[in-house]
Amino acid sequence: MAATLEIRDLHVAVEDTKILKGVDLMVGQGEIHALMGPNGTGKSTLAYALMGHPKYDVTQGQMLFNGRDLEDLEPDERARLGLFLAFQYPVAIPGVSLANFLRSAINARLRADNPDEKGISIPKFRKMLKEKMDLLQMPHEFAGRYLNEGFSGGEKKRAEILQMAVLEPEIAVLDETDSGLDIDALRIVASGVDALAGPELGVLIITHYQRILNYIKPDHVHIMLDGRIVESGGADLAEHLEEHGYDWIRERHNGSVVE
Amino acid sequence: MSTSTIIRRKHKVRPTVAPEFPFTEADVISVSKRLEEPTWLAERRWDAWQAYRSMPMPNLKDEPWRRTDIRNLPADELVLKPAEDISVDPELLKPLTNDPHGWLLVLRPGFPSIVEGGQELAENSVIAVDWATAVREHDDLLKAHLGAIVPDEEGKFSALAATMSEHGVLLYVPPGVEVKQPLHSIFWAPGSQAAYFSRVLLIVGEGASVTYMHETASPTAPSGQSAHAGIVEIGVGDGASLTFIEVQSLGQHVWNFTHERAHVGRDARLDWIYGGVGSHLTKNFSEINLLGEGAESRMSAFYFADGVQHLDHDTQQNHSAPRTTSDLLFKGALLDRSRSVWQGMIYVAPGAQQTDGYQANRNLILSKQARADSIPGLEILADDVRCTHGATVGQLEDEPIFYLMSRGLPRREAERMVIDGFFTPIMERIPFESVRDRFQRMIDKKLAKM
Numbered sequence: 001m002a003a004t005l006e007i008r009d010l011h012v013a014v015e016d017t018k019i020l021k022g023v024d025l026m027v028g029q030g031e032i033h034a035l036m037g038p039n040g041t042g043k044s045t046l047a048y049a050l051m052g053h054p055k056y057d058v059t060q061g062q063m064l065f066n067g068r069d070l071e072d073l074e075p076d077e078r079a080r081l082g083l084f085l086a087f088q089y090p091v092a093i094p095g096v097s098l099a100n101f102l103r104s105a106i107n108a109r110l111r112a113d114n115p116d117e118k119g120i121s122i123p124k125f126r127k128m129l130k131e132k133m134d135l136l137q138m139p140h141e142f143a144g145r146y147l148n149e150g151f152s153g154g155e156k157k158r159a160e161i162l163q164m165a166v167l168e169p170e171i172a173v174l175d176e177t178d179s180g181l182d183i184d185a186l187r188i189v190a191s192g193v194d195a196l197a198g199p200e201l202g203v204l205i206i207t208h209y210q211r212i213l214n215y216i217k218p219d220h221v222h223i224m225l226d227g228r229i230v231e232s233g234g235a236d237l238a239e240h241l242e243e244h245g246y247d248w249i250r251e252r253h254n255g256s257v258v259e
Numbered sequence: 260m261s262t263s264t265i266i267r268r269k270h271k272v273r274p275t276v277a278p279e280f281p282f283t284e285a286d287v288i289s290v291s292k293r294l295e296e297p298t299w300l301a302e303r304r305w306d307a308w309q310a311y312r313s314m315p316m317p318n319l320k321d322e323p324w325r326r327t328d329i330r331n332l333p334a335d336e337l338v339l340k341p342a343e344d345i346s347v348d349p350e351l352l353k354p355l356t357n358d359p360h361g362w363l364l365v366l367r368p369g370f371p372s373i374v375e376g377g378q379e380l381a382e383n384s385v386i387a388v389d390w391a392t393a394v395r396e397h398d399d400l401l402k403a404h405l406g407a408i409v410p411d412e413e414g415k416f417s418a419l420a421a422t423m424s425e426h427g428v429l430l431y432v433p434p435g436v437e438v439k440q441p442l443h444s445i446f447w448a449p450g451s452q453a454a455y456f457s458r459v460l461l462i463v464g465e466g467a468s469v470t471y472m473h474e475t476a477s478p479t480a481p482s483g484q485s486a487h488a489g490i491v492e493i494g495v496g497d498g499a500s501l502t503f504i505e506v507q508s509l510g511q512h513v514w515n516f517t518h519e520r521a522h523v524g525r526d527a528r529l530d531w532i533y534g535g536v537g538s539h540l541t542k543n544f545s546e547i548n549l550l551g552e553g554a555e556s557r558m559s560a561f562y563f564a565d566g567v568q569h570l571d572h573d574t575q576q577n578h579s580a581p582r583t584t585s586d587l588l589f590k591g592a593l594l595d596r597s598r599s600v601w602q603g604m605i606y607v608a609p610g611a612q613q614t615d616g617y618q619a620n621r622n623l624i625l626s627k628q629a630r631a632d633s634i635p636g637l638e639i640l641a642d643d644v645r646c647t648h649g650a651t652v653g654q655l656e657d658e659p660i661f662y663l664m665s666r667g668l669p670r671r672e673a674e675r676m677v678i679d680g681f682f683t684p685i686m687e688r689i690p691f692e693s694v695r696d697r698f699q700r701m702i703d704k705k706l707a708k709m
Binding site for chain 2: 051052053054055074075076078079080084085087090091093094095096101102104105108109112146163167
């Protein structure tokens with residue numbers, strides 16, 4: 001059965017400030033969804049809440065992964081179910097190499113399934129990592145660098161997509177993966193995502209701009225305003241936004257916008 | 260009206276200073292006798308004893324001891340006796356390299372030393388011997404170097420170690436000799452209600468090079484307390500190179516006091532690596548004197564405390580000559596109610612121009628009750644120098660942990676990964692995989708207590 005991420009009437013608060021005010025969304029494996037909207041409407045909050053960041057309180061509603069309620073699960077448990085978040089601002093972890101970290105992440109998954117698991121062999125891991133790095137046009141020495149430390153904006157985003165490629169999630173949330181990238185970096189990152197997309201992967205692309213959608217064609221586009229999804233449609237909705245901006249949305253949903 | 264009960268509190272009288280050790284003149288004489296010391300050495304011991312007797316026990320009013328309270332050191336209960344007959348932790352005996360031609364010396368108070376290997380040393384006239392052999396056969400070397408780097412009377416505990424030490428090591432590498440295999444000595448002193456003493460004297464001749472590892476270790480005793488006082492003297496001759504790896508893994512019942520100093524000559528290089536995980540309390544003075552122009556030193560240390568351990572490292576980098584370079588990095592993690600103190604000083608003498616001094620101390624506090632004091636200092640009396648320092652005390656941050664967990668690592672594994680990463684800069688400075696692995700296991704053992 002294809003995996004699904006189902007969000008029902010989700011309300012989320014950060015330090016008692018209500019950010020999400022009833023989000024409904026369903027993302028299936030093999031589908032590409034784009035979640036768009038002006039800054040500060042709650043798009044990233046949705047991403048963090050899905051992954052289980054401790055600062056984000058779910059006050060109402062549900063997040064279901066293959067029918068399983070995520071709320072009581074730790075972030076690592078959610079990850080091992082097959083959920084992935086590509087961070088907008090990945091943190092640096094000094095002294096931990098990308099390769100070492102990814103191998104540990106794979107082994108954590110294997111051990112969760114079977115506590116006696118010895119873990120992936122180093123040659124097998126290296127071979128797999130190289131293949132994925134080639135896919136994302138990343139030089140192999142990248143694997144030895146400390147996670148996100150001293151990475152350029154483009155390198156950080158590519159490293160996020162590399163992690164997605166290695167961990168092979170069923171549903172991936174890409175939080176502003178296109179932000180801060182020049183056009184070449186954007187093209188590489190987007191083509192990487194495009195290469196990974198397929199029947200095994202459902203993607204929720206969170207973005208402010210339409211430009212990444214020139215490279216990755218979404219099946220569904222949703223527009224978020226003030227903590228709610230106010231419009232949903234096909235790829236043409238994103239094109240419409242590109243042409244007309246967000247003002248018409250604001251006007252149409254004036255009642256719910258507090259500036 | 261209710262009747263009030265008068266509660267009389269029994270005040271435990273806390274001494275203002277620690278008691279003195281119970282040793283006597285007869286003890287000093289018997290050490291000299293057992294080693295069959297020549298008169299000059301016996302006299303040196305006697306002078307050290309007088310120095311020890313003339314100095315009060317350090318207390319909180321003494322600047323270097325302000326943050327390290329030894330009032331509860333039960334010195335008066337600690338006696339001179341052989342170490343307990345517990346075999347050396349096999350972990351310590353693992354060879355440093357795969358090559359079987361290394362040299363290993365195991366020192367155990369009250370037991371004959373164990374020596375393994377050393378073929379290469381004899382062929383090159385390198386002298387690497389225990390203290391009894393040094394006294395018997397290398398009187399000239401002792402006369403030339405003993406106490407020349409750390410004066411016996413430098414402190415209460417150096418004077419005591421100079422008075423009582425019967426065990427130790429002398430290394431002499433003749434000029435120009437390159438010792439290929441790393442040398443390894445272990446001071447193994449299991450026991451409780453006892454006091455143990457050690458001396459290390461490493462002299463690396465002009466243009467010579469060697470890697471030396473010295474360990475001070477014991478298992479934690481089930482009851483009672485102990486003390487260890489030691490002196491480490493290091494001379495790195497002009498153009499010579501020494502990599503000195505030092506590991507302290509004493510039992511958590513041991514009060515540990517050491518005075519250590521290195522003299523580094525012209526264009527010589529000292530690479531000092533230190534790992535400290537043991538003892539109940541440690542007060543360690545480590546000093547590097549860059550005496551010759553172009554001398555270079557690097558000191559890379561890690562400490563990891565748990566329980567009620569108190570680890571105090573007092574470091575000094577003295578630039579006495581122009582164009583000298585020093586680089587010091589101390590990284591520590593603290594669990595439970597443990598405490599660390601690092602107090603570092605870079606001193607640049609007048610005329611020591613174009614020197615480059617660096618010191619940094621980073622602490623990772625892993626418990627609300629743990630505490631780290633970090634006190635960097637600079638004293639610069641030359642005008643064309645570059646000296647920088649940094650000191651930080653931090654905790655595990657939420658964001659890196661969340662990030663790692665979001666990839667499927669359980670919280671504990673994520674925390675361990677961040678802590679391992681914290682120590683990586685020290686690990687990267689260790690030249691041998693076996694020593695890196697050893698340090699890693701020392702860290703893992705502490706992390707298992709988290």
